[in-house]
Structure formats: structure tokens, C-alpha cells
Ligand code: TEU
């Protein structure tokens with residue numbers, strides 16, 4: 001497989017609204033991000049992915065774009081954006097833009113025009129249908145609740161929206177529309193960005209009248225056309241958000257020979273937690289199977305993304321680890337397991353300091369449209385409020401969106417004003433400042449893992465094999481490349497766990513761990529709660 005610069009990279013995701021507020025209005029902004037570039041540099045990442053910063057009425061915090069060529073007022077100006085790209089570049093950091101082109105805002109001029117009349121030239125940029133028997137054309141559902149069809153009184157037709165009614169879906173069958181998207185992408189590429197993260201890109205081949213939402217027949221044709229017309233000629237990194245991808249589909253996206261994307265986010269490991277609003281504990285054996293399958297099946301014919309969390313998901317220590325007694329140990333263990341696999345790792349802001357889920361007392365403390373819609377729907381069915389709140393505590397998207405915890409001063413040093421979303425009270429002891437001052441912190445552990453990848457081809461290119469498959473407490477695997485071998489051993493429980501290595505232990509030296517005195521590799525060893533150790537031969 002041809003080597004690419006981003007094979008060795010680590011990406012850091014920023015949710016701009018919650019990262020750093022420079023002017024005291026309570027909302028994070030571009031100047032705030034610029035002020036924290038040295039922090040990001042210190043961590044060692046070389047790409048930042050910015051959740052959307054384009055002009056938006058914020059029905060879905062920027063995932064509803066009204067102008068792709070302008071910056072959201074609260075976040076700053078295009079000059080600030082140019083400055084961010086330049087300042088990041090100076091530090092060897094590339095900027096990956098979020099590309100939201102499955103839908104626009106209903107306040108985008110295309111939709112404002114489209115709405116005017118059935119024969120408006122922009123009408124066909126979106127998806128319309130006459131009522132069927134006085135109703136929605138079919139039973140397609142919006143991911144944020146209710147029907148995916150919204151009635152437009154003026155024209156007497158419905159339009160399609162897989163997300164909020166303020167996020168009408170674009171019609172990718174329209175070639176003019178596609179060309180306008182490519183022009184816009186080239187505008188950003190010319191600014192010197194490093195790549196794109198593509199929001200719900202699996203939906204652009206939709207065929208709503210056949211009830212096809214994801215992986216429609218034209219999806220890969222459109223992606224190859226996009227590649228050819230935009231980033232294909234440049235050396236960029238691209239990643240699609242692909243909830244419905246299995247390993248075969250992920251190879252279609254990411255096999256370099258097909259000239260589509262660099263890689264795809266798939267969510268099979270995340271989905272082991274079960275239903276979004278009624279999650280269950282995951283099974284370690286299932287996690288091993290799923291993660292090993294992705295490692296093995298994409299080897300040499302695709303490329304993996306490695307992630308535990310993002311702005312839509314609960315915090316990793318709360319969902320997959322222990323956010324109480326063993327918060328620090330489990331955060332480092334989960335990072336170790338992931339970062340020694342093959343693929344490009346993505347760190348979500350605050351993950352590197354072990355930020356946790358939050359439990360706000362009242363629904364009024366929440367902001368996320370998905371959460372608020374779910375709450376209303378369930379209240380309307382007569383469900384008890386405290387049961388609904390448990391769903392929100394476990395899975396609500398605001399768990400990931402509370403302001404970044406910079407220090408132990410008021411509002412966690414995020415803002416001098418009143419934050420748009422409350423901070424998590426645990427900022428007094430979970431914050432970036434204390435992490436940076438403590439060389440045993442989660443932050444420094446992430447840094448070590450990032451550097452380890454950068455300096456070891458075995459992590460980037462080595463093959464993968466699961467070891468001690470049946471161990472019900474320990475997830476362990478080997479990576480090997482030429483003569484180099486790495487063994488990663490992770491205890492996923494709050495108990496001691498036994499493990500034994502079958503190969504030659506004498507050549508394996510410990511190079512990373514989350515306890516100060518971890519055991520040498522041996523055929524019979526005991527790991528402490530959430531202990532994670534990495535060994536390498538020399
Ligand atoms: O998410 C796609 C998506 O399907 C999510 O809504 C997901 O199912 C849900 O959040 C899980 O709780 C992308 C963005 O990441 C998300 O923030 C946007 O709201 C959505 O697209 C619409 O653009």
C-alpha cells in the first residue's frame with residue numbers, strides 16, 4: 001500500500017462553540033481556538049477537525065449551513081478563519097473542515113429560492129413530493145423525531161429532511177447543485193485547508209421514494225466525481241461519516257485504487273452499547289470481535305479510523321470505562337488500546353484530560369435539538385421525567401458539548417461571561433491546566449501514544465492479531481512489521497486480571513503503561529484494575 005502522510009497523523013476534533021471563548025459572550029470562537037493552538041501542538045497532533053464554522057442559524061449548532069462561503073457571526077470573520085489556517089500551518093497543524101452537504105439550512109439562499117415556486121431554478125436542488133392521499137408520501141422518519149417530510153403550505157408539497165425540518169435534504173441527482181458544491185469545496189481547498197470530514201455522506205445517494213436512505217446506488221459514483229473535481233488532485237485527508245458501513249462498504253470508500261475518500265468513520269464498536277436512548281453495558285468479547293474484524297479486513301485494502309467519541313457521543317470514560325474511582329486508569333487504558341491499532345486516531349476535545357458525562361438537574365439546562373425533541377416526544381406519551389433524564393445522562397449529545405475545562409477558575413476558564421451551555425462541575429479537578437502540570441496525567445499519556453505512533457512504523461503499518469481470545473477480562477493483541485513486534489495488553493475491568501503471553505517474553509521490553517510499576521511480559525502475570533501495558537522487542 002502506498003504511504004500517505006495522514007497514515008501517521010493524529011486528528012484532534014474541536015467543537016468550536018465549546019472550546020474557548022475569547023470575547024466573553026459565552027460562545028467559543030475562532031480567536032479562542034487560535035489562542036489554544038500551542039496547547040494542541042503540545043499534545044502532538046498534526047490535524048484539527050473543526051465542527052462547522054460556516055454561517056448558520058444554529059438549529060443544529062452549525063450543521064445547518066446558510067452560507068458555505070461565510071463564517072458564523074458568533075465565531076468571528078473570514079479574516080479570523082484565514083488567520084487560524086495560517087497560525088495552525090506555522091505550527092505544522094492542518095485544518096480539516098466539516099463538510100455538510102447532505103442538507104443545507106432552510107435559510108440558505110438555495111432553499112429560500114426553491115421555496116418560492118415549483119418552477120424556480122433552485123426547486124430541484126431539494127427533494128419535493130405531492131401529498132399522497134392528503135398525507136406524507138411515505139413513512140421515512142427524521143433522525144431527530146417525527147416524519148422526514150415537512151409540508152410547505154405555499155406550494156402544497158412536502159420537502160424531505162432526514163434531520164431537523166430546518167435542514168432540508170439536497171437533491172444530489174441535480175448536476176448543477178453538485179457542481180456548486182465542488183466549486184465551494186475548491187474555494188476552501190484554495191485557502192490551504194488539509195481536508196474534509198464529510199457529514200452523513202452515506203446519505204447523498206438517497207432514493208427517498210424507494211425508502212433508500214443510506215448507501216444508495218449512486219453514492220460511490222458521486223464520491224468519485226467529487227474526488228475528481230476537488231481534492232483528488234491535491235494531497236488532502238478526507239473522512240466520511242458512515243453509520244451504515246460494514247467492512248465491505250468501508251473498503252469501497254477507502255481503497256485508494258477506487259479514488260473516493262481516505263477513510264470512513266464506522267460505528268460498529270459504538271453500537272455495541274445498544275439502543276441510543278436505552279444503552280446497555282457492552283460485552284468485551286463482542287468488542288474484541290468487532291475491533292479485530294475491522295483491523296484485519298481493511299488491512300492493505302482500506303484504511304481505518306480509530307475513535308471512541310465525538311460531539312454526538314457520550315464521553316468515552318463514562319461509556320466504555322469508569323468515570324469514578326478508576327477514571328484516570330481507564331481513560332489511559334482505552335486510549336492505549338485504540339492508539340496502538342492501525343488507522344488514523346481521532347481525539348475529541350476534552351478526551352485528552354478525561355472529561356466525563358454530565359448530569360444537569362433540569363431539561364432547561366440542555367440545548368441539543370435531538371435531546372429536546374426526544375424529551376418532548378416521551379413526555380407526550382406520559383413517560384416519567386426521571387426515566388427520560390436517565391436516557392439523557394447516558395446518551396445525550398450535550399455530554400460531549402459542555403465547555404472545555406481549561407482550569408479551576410470560574411466556568412473552567414472557558415469564558416469570562418455566561419457559557420451558552422453549563423460547565424460540568426467537576427472542572428475543579430478535571431482540567432487542562434492540572435493535567436499539563438502533572439506528568440502522570442491522561443494528557444501526557446495521550447502525548448506519549450501520539451509520539452509512539454509517529455516514531456514506530458509497526459504501529460502505522462504492522463499487521464494485527466488478537467491474542468488470548470477467550471480471556472474475559474483482558475483485550476490483548478500483537479502488531480508486527482518486519483522484525484519489530486509490539487504487544488498491547490489491556491485489563492477492561494476494575495478487578496485484577498490474569499494474562500499469559502505465549503511467545504518469547506525475554507526480548508519484549510515495556511515501553512508504555514498506565515501504572516508506574518507495571519509487570520514485565522510473562523507467561524503468567526496479573527494486571528491491576530484497568531492496567532494497560534505496551535511491550536516492544538528491540
Ligand atoms: O450526525 C449524523 C447522525 O446520524 C447523528 O445525528 C447521530 O445519529 C446522532 O447524533 C446520534 O445521537 C451528523 C453530525 O455529526 C451531527 O452533529 C448532526 O446533527 C447531523 O449529522 C446532521 O448534520
Ligand code: CA
Pocket residue numbers: 021022023024025026027028029074
Ligand atoms: Ca465568543
